Amino acid sequence: MGKVTGFMEFGRIEEAHLEPKERIKNYREFTITLADDQARQQGARCMDCGIPFCNNACPVGNLIPDFNDQVYHGMDEEALEKIHATNNFPEFTGRVCPALCEPACSLGLIREPVGIRSIERFIIEKGWENGWVIPQPAAHKTGRKVAVVGSGPAGLAAAQQLVRAGHEVTVFEKNDRIGGLLRYGIPDFKLEKQVIDRRLEQMKAEGVVFRTGVLVGKTVPSSIQNMATETVDPDVLKQEFDAVILACGAEQPRELDVPGADLQGVCFAMEYLCAQNKRDAGEKSRNRLDAAGKRVVIIGGGDTGSDCVGVANRQKAASILQFDRNARLPDHVDKSMVWPYWPKQFRTSSSQEEGCDREFGIMTKRIEGKRGKVEKIIVCRVEQVGRTYVEIPGSEYEIPADMVILAMGFSGPAAPVLDAFGVEKDMAGNALAKPEGDMRFMTSVDKVFAAGDVRRGQSLVVWALHEGRECAEAVDRFLTEKEL
Numbered sequence: 001m002g003k004v005t006g007f008m009e010f011g012r013i014e015e016a017h018l019e020p021k022e023r024i025k026n027y028r029e030f031t032i033t034l035a036d037d038q039a040r041q042q043g044a045r046c047m048d049c050g051i052p053f054c055n056n057a058c059p060v061g062n063l064i065p066d067f068n069d070q071v072y073h074g075m076d077e078e079a080l081e082k083i084h085a086t087n088n089f090p091e092f093t094g095r096v097c098p099a100l101c102e103p104a105c106s107l108g109l110i111r112e113p114v115g116i117r118s119i120e121r122f123i124i125e126k127g128w129e130n131g132w133v134i135p136q137p138a139a140h141k142t143g144r145k146v147a148v149v150g151s152g153p154a155g156l157a158a159a160q161q162l163v164r165a166g167h168e169v170t171v172f173e174k175n176d177r178i179g180g181l182l183r184y185g186i187p188d189f190k191l192e193k194q195v196i197d198r199r200l201e202q203m204k205a206e207g208v209v210f211r212t213g214v215l216v217g218k219t220v221p222s223s224i225q226n227m228a229t230e231t232v233d234p235d236v237l238k239q240e241f242d243a244v245i246l247a248c249g250a251e252q253p254r255e256l257d258v259p260g261a262d263l264q265g266v267c268f269a270m271e272y273l274c275a276q277n278k279r280d281a282g283e284k285s286r287n288r289l290d291a292a293g294k295r296v297v298i299i300g301g302g303d304t305g306s307d308c309v310g311v312a313n314r315q316k317a318a319s320i321l322q323f324d325r326n327a328r329l330p331d332h333v334d335k336s337m338v339w340p341y342w343p344k345q346f347r348t349s350s351s352q353e354e355g356c357d358r359e360f361g362i363m364t365k366r367i368e369g370k371r372g373k374v375e376k377i378i379v380c381r382v383e384q385v386g387r388t389y390v391e392i393p394g395s396e397y398e399i400p401a402d403m404v405i406l407a408m409g410f411s412g413p414a415a416p417v418l419d420a421f422g423v424e425k426d427m428a429g430n431a432l433a434k435p436e437g438d439m440r441f442m443t444s445v446d447k448v449f450a451a452g453d454v455r456r457g458q459s460l461v462v463w464a465l466h467e468g469r470e471c472a473e474a475v476d477r478f479l480t481e482k483e484l
Contacts, residue, residue, distance in 0.1 A: 053105070
């Protein structure tokens with residue numbers, strides 16, 4: 001543990017942020033990593049609680065009490081080694097993970113929980129600053145070849161684990177740069193892209209081969225971003241590689257099935273976010289989606305919708321309204337009733353803090369416009385009855401809009417990709433893979449595995465990392481047994 005009386009002596013230290021009026025002037029990260037003394041004090045707050053519920057709540061199983069104690073004692077390099085034992089990319093989770101571990105912190109029952117995510121970010125940034133993050137190439141090569149389809153967090157985690165086990169790993173990405181939704185779905189103000197690039201350099205030095213602009217399959221739905229300039233047939237991959245991992249995500253956006261959803265000015269959140277991320281990278285985007293001077297309405301109350309709020313603010317939208325069909329959550333919850341699970345309570349994201357209106361219990365009935373362009377949305381208030389949403393009589397009204405962003409989540413992976421491999425799907429359309437046993441993560445097709453959102457459905461970056469690591473272990477076992 002940290003200091004024996006630390007949890008009584010010290011309060012929680014939040015990472016500092018630039019003020020909203022300053023940070024919306026650009027797309028740079030605005031969160032400031034803890035200073036050494038702040039991190040030591042935060043680590044000192046970790047209690048000797050006996051059972052580390054924080055560890056159990058973390059999908060990758062981070063050894064949280066251990067690295068908290070090491071940070072408190074100034075053992076930062078040892079803390080880095082400890083966190084890398086369970087998490088390939090703490091620089092990603094230290095920025096974009098919702099920190100499922102923190103509501104599970106025992107201290108949180110009586111005071112503010114330990115700032116675990118801020119300590120995680122401190123550790124990895126200290127590692128990069130001091131040159132402790134170095135390539136770890138395998139001492140011996142197996143001669144086995146693995147193809148990874150998709151370069152999001154699941155694919156990257158699987159690739160790094162397998163190349164360190166001595167296998168030859170090639171990652172195929174249909175877009176022009178590596179990173180998946182880390183690259184194109186998360187705005188720079190939450191995750192600057194040099195954070196990805198420095199890790200990719202390590203992976204290249206370890207032997208991972210990255211091939212961009214390559215579509216594995218034949219076709220993808222038009223609603224999914226595709227920058228491929230060449231195509232590889234799945235049968236070719238199965239012939240040339242000893243194992244294939246599908247880690248292509250669940251990027252099929254959930255569509256809005258109402259009249260007028262095809263009007264000009266209506267777009268998917270990923271189209272909007274990708275267009276801005278490409279501009280931030282100095283690239284030209286086919287989609288000139290810009291909220292400048294427009295009345296923006298964002299349909300969907302989740303994190304993706306919040307990211308769109310942040311981008312629209314930086315583009316100087318005239319107004320921003322984000323609405324959700326679900327009822328507003330309570331401001332406070334009884335911790336004794338929900339701990340150590342994630343509490344369902346009202347939250348305001350950093351992007352929402354920068355300025356937007358929010359409405360709850362609202363559902364879209366139709367979108368209207370003139371000359372093919374959106375002008376307004378007709379909505380109604382609803383209440384949830386079981387799993388359905390029932391319109392409240394007489395509650396219909398209209399909202400003026402010049403731009404409508406659909407941020408309602410994702411319905412699943414691109415079916416044509418799974419169909420091209422002949423992989424069976426579950427009822428939700430995800431790749432059906434064995435959940436346990438020796439052939440865990442293997443699909444219905446021999447030597448074809450699936451990990452991340454393509455297998456479990458839309459989820460968090462930290463869950464994708466967990467899936468990638470676990471799938472890599474299964475593939476390594478498969479290849480090793482095959483050798484024998």
